[in-house]
Structure formats: structure tokens, C-alpha cells
Amino acid sequence: MYSKLESNTIRNKLVIKAVRNIRRGGQKEDAEKGMYRPEIKLDLQRSILLTESYRATEGLPMVLRRAKALEHILTRMDIYIQSWERIVGNNVAVPQGLYFGIDMNWRSVRRIVDQPEGRTLLDAEGRRKLDELITYWKGKSMSDIQQQVFTGEVLDYWKMSKGAAGSWSHWSELGIPNYEKVFKVGLRGLIQEAKGRLAEIDHTVPPDYVDQKEFLQALIIALEAVIAYAHRYAHLAEQQAVAAQEPFHKERLETIARICRKVPEHPPQTLAEALQSFFFIHVVRYLEYSTLGIGVRFDKVFGPYYENDLKNGRISREEALTLLQLLWVKFHELGLIYSPTLSAVYGGVASLQAITLGGVDSDGKPVVNEMTYLVLETAERMRTPEPTIAIRYHDRLPRELLAKAVDVIRTGIGYPSFFNDKALLPMLAGWDVPLETARDYAVSGCVYIELPGKNIARRALGGLNLPLALWYALTQGVNTFNGEQVGACTPDPLTFSCLDDLMAAYLTQVRFFTNRLCTIQNISNSLYEKYLPRPFYSALLDGCIESGRDCRKWGYPSTVSDFCVVLGPTNVSDAMAAVGKNVFEDKTVTMAQLLKAMAANWEGHEDVRRRMINAPKYGNDHAYADAIAAQVQHRTAAAIMESKNRFGFPCRGDGSGISATYAAGAIVPATPEGRKSGEPLADATLSPVFGMDQEGPTAVLKSAANISAAKSFNHLLNQKFPPQALSGENKERFIDYLRAWGELGISQIQFNVVDRATLLEAQQQPEKHPDLLVRVAGYSAYFVDLSKGLQDSIIARTEQDFP
Amino acid sequence: MTTSGIVFNLQRFSLHDGPGIRTTVFLKGCPLNCAWCANPESQSPRPQLMTRDIKCCGCGACAKACPEGAVQLEVGKVRRILWEQCTHCFRCVAACLYGALAAVGQTMTVEAVLDIVKKDQVFYDQSGGGLTLSGGEPLTQPTFARELLKGAKATGLHTVMDTTGHAPPTVLESILPFVDLTLYDIKHLDPQRHRRATGVDNQLILQNLKRTANQTRTWLRIPLLHGYNDTPEHMEGLARLVKELNIEKISLLPYHEGGLSKCRQIGQTPLDFMAQSPSEAHLAHLMEIMTRHGVRAAIGA
Ligand code: SF4
Numbered sequence A: 001m002y003s004k005l006e007s008n009t010i011r012n013k014l015v016i017k018a019v020r021n022i023r024r025g026g027q028k029e030d031a032e033k034g035m036y037r038p039e040i041k042l043d044l045q046r047s048i049l050l051t052e053s054y055r056a057t058e059g060l061p062m063v064l065r066r067a068k069a070l071e072h073i074l075t076r077m078d079i080y081i082q083s084w085e086r087i088v089g090n091n092v093a094v095p096q097g098l099y100f101g102i103d104m105n106w107r108s109v110r111r112i113v114d115q116p117e118g119r120t121l122l123d124a125e126g127r128r129k130l131d132e133l134i135t136y137w138k139g140k141s142m143s144d145i146q147q148q149v150f151t152g153e154v155l156d157y158w159k160m161s162k163g164a165a166g167s168w169s170h171w172s173e174l175g176i177p178n179y180e181k182v183f184k185v186g187l188r189g190l191i192q193e194a195k196g197r198l199a200e201i202d203h204t205v206p207p208d209y210v211d212q213k214e215f216l217q218a219l220i221i222a223l224e225a226v227i228a229y230a231h232r233y234a235h236l237a238e239q240q241a242v243a244a245q246e247p248f249h250k251e252r253l254e255t256i257a258r259i260c261r262k263v264p265e266h267p268p269q270t271l272a273e274a275l276q277s278f279f280f281i282h283v284v285r286y287l288e289y290s291t292l293g294i295g296v297r298f299d300k301v302f303g304p305y306y307e308n309d310l311k312n313g314r315i316s317r318e319e320a321l322t323l324l325q326l327l328w329v330k331f332h333e334l335g336l337i338y339s340p341t342l343s344a345v346y347g348g349v350a351s352l353q354a355i356t357l358g359g360v361d362s363d364g365k366p367v368v369n370e371m372t373y374l375v376l377e378t379a380e381r382m383r384t385p386e387p388t389i390a391i392r393y394h395d396r397l398p399r400e401l402l403a404k405a406v407d408v409i410r411t412g413i414g415y416p417s418f419f420n421d422k423a424l425l426p427m428l429a430g431w432d433v434p435l436e437t438a439r440d441y442a443v444s445g446c447v448y449i450e451l452p453g454k455n456i457a458r459r460a461l462g463g464l465n466l467p468l469a470l471w472y473a474l475t476q477g478v479n480t481f482n483g484e485q486v487g488a489c490t491p492d493p494l495t496f497s498c499l500d501d502l503m504a505a506y507l508t509q510v511r512f513f514t515n516r517l518c519t520i521q522n523i524s525n526s527l528y529e530k531y532l533p534r535p536f537y538s539a540l541l542d543g544c545i546e547s548g549r550d551c552r553k554w555g556y557p558s559t560v561s562d563f564c565v566v567l568g569p570t571n572v573s574d575a576m577a578a579v580g581k582n583v584f585e586d587k588t589v590t591m592a593q594l595l596k597a598m599a600a601n602w603e604g605h606e607d608v609r610r611r612m613i614n615a616p617k618y619g620n621d622h623a624y625a626d627a628i629a630a631q632v633q634h635r636t637a638a639a640i641m642e643s644k645n646r647f648g649f650p651c652r653g654d655g656s657g658i659s660a661t662y663a664a665g666a667i668v669p670a671t672p673e674g675r676k677s678g679e680p681l682a683d684a685t686l687s688p689v690f691g692m693d694q695e696g697p698t699a700v701l702k703s704a705a706n707i708s709a710a711k712s713f714n715h716l717l718n719q720k721f722p723p724q725a726l727s728g729e730n731k732e733r734f735i736d737y738l739r740a741w742g743e744l745g746i747s748q749i750q751f752n753v754v755d756r757a758t759l760l761e762a763q764q765q766p767e768k769h770p771d772l773l774v775r776v777a778g779y780s781a782y783f784v785d786l787s788k789g790l791q792d793s794i795i796a797r798t799e800q801d802f803p
Numbered sequence B: 001m002t003t004s005g006i007v008f009n010l011q012r013f014s015l016h017d018g019p020g021i022r023t024t025v026f027l028k029g030c031p032l033n034c035a036w037c038a039n040p041e042s043q044s045p046r047p048q049l050m051t052r053d054i055k056c057c058g059c060g061a062c063a064k065a066c067p068e069g070a071v072q073l074e075v076g077k078v079r080r081i082l083w084e085q086c087t088h089c090f091r092c093v094a095a096c097l098y099g100a101l102a103a104v105g106q107t108m109t110v111e112a113v114l115d116i117v118k119k120d121q122v123f124y125d126q127s128g129g130g131l132t133l134s135g136g137e138p139l140t141q142p143t144f145a146r147e148l149l150k151g152a153k154a155t156g157l158h159t160v161m162d163t164t165g166h167a168p169p170t171v172l173e174s175i176l177p178f179v180d181l182t183l184y185d186i187k188h189l190d191p192q193r194h195r196r197a198t199g200v201d202n203q204l205i206l207q208n209l210k211r212t213a214n215q216t217r218t219w220l221r222i223p224l225l226h227g228y229n230d231t232p233e234h235m236e237g238l239a240r241l242v243k244e245l246n247i248e249k250i251s252l253l254p255y256h257e258g259g260l261s262k263c264r265q266i267g268q269t270p271l272d273f274m275a276q277s278p279s280e281a282h283l284a285h286l287m288e289i290m291t292r293h294g295v296r297a298a299i300g301a
């Protein structure tokens, strides 16, 4: 027996650490709800230990300081094992704690704990302690360092002070370790490898000998610390086992102790060992540096352990399910404090964790095993916002698996989402990723496409607000509200004689803003390399030990590495189509009239607005609108790719909008497609603008199929269906629909399955629907934790009815 | 010469008009005049004006455009159509920027219709779907209907025809060769009752049913009106008919009120007929009867 808990009881153990949006788009009533649920506290232990270690290691090389700091934290941070746990570990000292990266930025956190929306996060003693820590970090946190290093224009754009169409913001990293290798050799094996490399450079003495030596020494310190950390859990479990009265608990704790003595130091042999090894690595990765996402190909990596256990009678299906559910609870103990600004982007997110199922192996053979089904069943039982599940679709996935997936989608939790190998493998090929490697791609969070084990220290370099770029193309780059030149100085729109003129001006703005973003990102990456090396994470990636270089010093040689989140391309498409049709083709509206109407936010110009709205729209399988949409998307992507990262590889766009499409809309004035100032943008890079798709769900897919991932990037497409569309006889049709989506080669699709009436009721009476999950962007969140505005925009998504 | 006809709606992603994912093409015009008609705008063979009052902002552009003075305006209110004066010229439709006026019924060529139908080929391939021809009554536009079905067959599409069966046998015979499956509507087996609620006799319909069932796969479709055709006796009769003619399946379609508001939107007053849908319990009972006779039956599909 694995647990005394029924599925539902396990669900009760969930800790909800989702952040609420209290900024752009957030409203007063949102702030009153607080930034987090009241039981959630800011955990200062990591900050305290980090500071102690930093104080003690002044003057040492940075990579060693970071390793020693990690060691200091792992050996001293409080650890706990709750009475139901079988998989242990966390990146904070208490289950309700929030991770805080004081080494990155403390200002916004300092501010938030004094404000009503964050007051519950710390008590008076905590606030005093925080102030004491800050006296050390003043001038030393990454944000402080950036402030000192950025100058002139770069500083302006970094601060986002001018209403630019590009906003640099993110600092949490994603990325996927090479779990398969780590499981094969254990951390001990990695240490041996590092020692081997050390011995080697003592012979060869390469030009960067000192750097390599310090890095490898740091890496060994970090790995030994992780092993010791696991042993602390073993020790705690042994102590608790001695004290345990019930045989059930005694056995449970002894098992934990045995497993923690073995992994992650040595290769795991059983499913329980593999999951524990994985989870230790997962939480330490989060501890070393502010991190989000998971990305592991769960069935590919863990399936063989489960099947082996089954074969040897070591586990039953039900026990495996329990183990997974307990792991799911642990995933929920990972949360971090967001800055108020980021709360607008990550509204409803805890740690943006996603796992991947399906797809193919390196030979191209389908990956589907018992674990694939177990994970789906776990999701169905747990109905939690994280981890979301990404299924890599191809036409050899069994219909039975799709049927199971549809059952999970029907619960309304917003996942699994589907990623199309037919679109994404060619996209990766276009980015020079070798086929064998591309076949291993996975999704770590939202729609972030990653290559497990490859050095893609994935961080979104910011958001590119395309409708705002278009707006600047109509103002010659001037912020007309304060007269400042913010964007590129493009020609006067009154001189435009065809749609191409507008397109050219828009693309110039896209280039301009991407370039600013990329500059900030490249400088930041240089700073991260100097101040925030990651010896532990580097050990888990291919190529770092071998070359003796920290992951920050180089990058996987492909465009896959650096991206910016693209917001509102379909708004731009509709705007272009409306201008093309009304201004240049039918000449029913002049450019001057349009500009005047937009400047007045359409007030007194409703006739002009109607004409813009009535123009052909993307999402209706309409040749004119779709051709323009394809042009906008492909040319925007090409313009973005003109900016390069530090290693000379093109930056690219990405469909991960998080909830930013809502927040981003708040700062965009009226746009030509008829949108009013402040209204949200379309909710994803392939989604039609709210309410503009009138021809049903097949037409949406046909439109979306015109946009090629290979010519742009990985996208996101939200579709909303009522629950009955996935039930009874309709279920088979829904699977057919999904398979047609696959045939059409669209890069992604996900479903919000909840009826309008329920959403409206949940908005009015949140207490009746505390557990209602909805798909926001590439993740799911509790509806009641979202801001009023974001709730409204989810309600507004066109529901695809089943006639 | 390209054949054309009058289409009043093209519905993509239809799931309940035959197998798989389908596109249903609704032809305008119907010889029956069922009191409960769900699509009253389908009955007249000619294009006609239809209003959508919730979208009207009272701007008055339609009134300016109307050559007949058929639009009445009151400041700040929804415009009113004086239906007796309307000639269905649709100038107001072109003038309205708010989508508050529409022309129901468009003349379209066979090619134009098939071009739209073919857009969802990938969905038909996955689901075994195709084209469904419905109405109104598709057989009121026999040449157009035949050319559409023939054209669809020529491109390998699966074809379904949804018909009331009220058409000259020669017309029916000329079309059936291009139909894979017929959805055949029966309102009532009793001639009197049939005439009372639909305005026509059912003899021709029942004779045509035999012809159809001999030549194509056939499913019966019964619009269920409580107190009119949902008695157990009537169901027994239908079940026997299904057995006798080797019909594959019977679909029970409970009445819904959609037709009432549409009547007002085209300037008609609904006929005096107390239509009601059967209760869930009663439906279950009717399904039982079908099962007892060994008839495959479904509600709503
Ligand atoms: S033009 Fe349209 S919106 Fe204006 S009054 Fe006429 S029907 Fe209403």
C-alpha cells in the first residue's frame, strides 16, 4: 500500500501559490484579494544563507562563490517531511513558502510587503530581517548592477519608461536537464567526469585554464552539496522512522531514507527512485537560480522504470498512480515571488511547470507507453493548474491515447495541449538542429520549445507588443501622448500609397524594438555570465563538463536559444487587412480619417470603426485576410531574426503569451482593426481576435494553417468549446477535428472547455467555484485568482459551438 | 452554362446532418408550411430581408437608403421595417454598417458552393463526412440540387440529402443516384393530421420514401411535437415502417423554439400552433419503444 489517502484527500494537500495580477489590467478589487492567498509566506531562508555565504566568500572567483553559496544553503536550510510524503524536497523551508531571488532584485519585493496586497507575506520580524539583508544587497543585486551598467538609451528602454513596444522583463530561466544521462551515471558519475576533465587540462593547459579549473571545482562542490542534501533527508527520515508508531509510516519513512541515501548520487533502479532523483534535481535547479518550468519527457524518461517495476512485481498500477499524485502535490510547493509588474504577465502562475508526453524517439519511433496513460490519469484525478501537459502529436499516436486525452480536456483543466511534430520538426530543422536532436524536443512551460540536455538557458528576453509597433508605424515612432520619439522615425502615414508602405514602416518598428530588447538581453547575459554562473545546472547539460565552461559562457548553436514573446500578431493582421481593404482598395476611408478616428479612440467616428471591423478578418478561412495574416506573421518573424544574440545566432519570436496579451493591451491605444484603446489583444499568436471568427472551428484551423511555424516560430492557438462538444457521440468528431488539425500542420492547439454560464457565475460568486481551472495562455490557472479584466477576456473568447 | 440556385445558409462543421464532420448547404424554398418550422426564412423561394434588432444602433442609414420608405425611425430606438412596403431590394442591407439587416438567400453557382464545401476536405477525410444538402426543401431547386450532388460525387465527396420527400417522383429519381445517404423527414403517418399541420398530404411523401429507401441508405428524422406526433401509437407505426423498409436508423428531433423569433425577424407572425417539446421522461419512453422493435434510434442526431 502506497498511501492511506484517497485521490481526493491527496488533492486536499495542494498548496496554491499562484500569483494574482495586481498591476496593469488589475483592478482595485484584485488588489484587495492580495497578491497571493493569505496562507502563503515569503521564505527568507535562502536569502539569509545566501547572504551569509556571500559575506564569507568576498574576493573568491564568482563561480566558486555561487557553488559555495549553494552548498551553504543546501546544508543549512530547514528541511521537512510531511506525514503523507513519499517524494521529498523543496526550494523553500516550509510548504507555504515562496522562493525569493534576493540576488536578482529586492526593490519590488521590499515595496510589496509594505503594501496592502502583499502585507500577509511577511510579519514584522520578517520585515526587519529583510531590511537587514537589503543593506548587503544594495548595489550588489543583479538589478542594481544593471542599473549601474546600463546607460543612455539602453537604460531608458530597460526601465520601460517610454511606452516602448518592447519590454524587457523576465529573469526566471527555463531549460531541461539531460535527465536520461544523469540517471545513467548518477551525480557521482558527473563528478568523476569533472575530475577527468580536471586531470586532462592539467596536461593540455588550455588558454582558459584558470577559468576551466575554477568552474570544474565549483561544479564538484555543487554536486557534492546536492548529494549531502539528499542525505540530510535520509537522516531526517531515519529519525522520524524510529519515532513512528504505525508500521505503515515506519515503512514509508524507511523507504524514503533508503531512496535518499541512493539517489541522486547513484543511478535509480525503480520508478520511486527515478522520481525522487528527478525531484531533487528539479528543486535544486530552482534553488540555484530563479527558475521556472520542467519540460521532462515524462513517459519517455520514466516509462521504462515503471514497466520494469511492473515486470518485477515491485509496484502496482494503483501504487504508481498514488506516487504520481504525491509528486503532483510537491510540484505545487514550488512557487516564487513575482514583482508587481510581472504579476501582470504571470497572472495565475505559480512556477509555469509543464511536462511533455508522446512524440518520437531519436529513431523516429512513436513514444507511447503505460506511463503516458498514467500521467493523463493522474492529471484527471488531480485537476491541478500545474504541471500542464503537452502532448507531442503525430499521426501515429493511437486513437485510444487521443480519446484519453480528450477525457482529460473535458474536465475543463485546459490541458493536455497538443504540439504538432509535423510543424515543429521542420521548424527546428530550419534552425539547424540535427534531426536526431530535434526529435527529442520538449515543452518546459507555456509553449517554450526546448531540447533536453542542450545548453539553452532559456529565458524570454521580453515581450514584443506588435500592435503597439504598428501604432508607432502610424505616428512616425512618436508617443503622441507626450511627444517623445520612442520608436523608429518612419515616414508620415499620409504619404503611404499602398499597404506595403504601411507594412514596411511596421517592420521597421519591429526591427527597432527587437533590436533594443536584444541589446538589453545581450548585455544582461554578459552580466549573468560574470555574476551569476550556474555550476550545478551546467553539470546537467551536454557540453559544459566536456569543455570546462559554464553554461553562461556559450550557447547551443541554434536560433532555438533566444526568443522574445510575441504579442498580438493577429491584431496586426486584422488591422493591416482593414487598412488594405478600406483605405487602399475600396477607398471608403481615407488615411487622414482613420488617424483622426483612432486618435479620438473612435469617439464620434463609429462609422469609420464599423468599416474597419467589417473588413475581412483572420480566422474565417478568408483568402484575403489569411494571405495578409501569413505575410504579417512571416515577415514579422524574419524582422525579429535580424537581431542576433551574443554568439551570433538570430533571436526569434515565440508564441508564449502567458497572460501578457491582456496586460499588453492595456497600454495600446486604439488600433486600425477597430479595437478600442486599452482593450486586450488576441489571446495567442494564432488565435483570431475576440469574436471575429464567425465561420466556426474548421475555418479557424484553415486560417491558422496558412501560418507556417517553419517560416516563423512556435505558436499558440486557443480554442474554446462547450463541454458537450467532447461528450457522447461528439467525442469521436472532436478527435477527428484534432487529427485534421494535425494534418493541417498547425504548430499548437489547446482547449478551454467550460461554458460561459459557469464562468459568469464564478465571476459573480467566486466562493462557489474555488477550483475552477481555465486555460490562460500556455498554462492553466484558477479562474478566481485571475484579475477581473483577464476573466472578462477569457469569457469573451468565441465559444465554438457544435451545431 | 453554369447552374445556379438560391442558398440561404452554408453551415460548416455540421455534426448532426449525417456521419462525420460535414458542410450543410441549405437551399431556399419549401412546399410544406409546417407550423413549428425552425427555419421560417427557408420557406419562401425568394431572397428576403431579415432583421437583427440587437445589433441596431438606430443610426438611420437604412432609412436614407430605402427607396420605398419602408424603414421607420424614432430617435434613439431600433428602426422598424414596414414589411408591406418592402420590396426586398436590399439597399438598406448594403447601407447598414452594424450587421442589423441581412439578405437571406443568395444566388450562388454550383462551383461557388462546391468551392466552399471543399474547403473542409481535410475534416471530411478524418471523419468520413462530406456534403449535406438541406433546406427548405432541396428538391424545390431540382437542377441546382442535382448538379451540386453530382459535382460533389465527382470530387469524391460523401453526399447526404435531407428532404421532406414532397416532390414529383421523376425529380426524386433524377437525384437519388448522386446521394449516398438520405435523411428523410416524416412529420406524421396520419394523412389528416399531416395536412392540418403542414398544409400538404402525406401520400406522395410516403410513396417517395419507399423509392428512396430502395435506392439509398436512409435514416428517418422525426421532429417531435408533444401532443402531435409523439404518442406511443405513432411511434409504433414509425418503428414498423422502419422495419418494413429496411431503414437504418431513426432520429428523434425534439421541437425547439428557434423558429418563433425568426418569424418576427422576417416580418411574419407565427402560425397559431401550440408547439411543445416532449419531456425527457417521455423521450426515454419513446426510445424504449424503438429499442423494443429492434430499431436503431437516436435523439437529436
Ligand atoms: S442602418 Fe443598421 S444600425 Fe442603422 S438604423 Fe438601420 S438597421 Fe439600425
Ligand code: SF4
Residues within 6 Å of the ligand: B049, B065, B066, B067, B068, B069, B070, B071, B081, B085, B086, B087, B088, B089, B090, B091, B092, B093
Ligand atoms: S429591402 Fe429595400 S425596400 Fe426593403 S426595407 Fe430594405 S431598402 Fe427598403
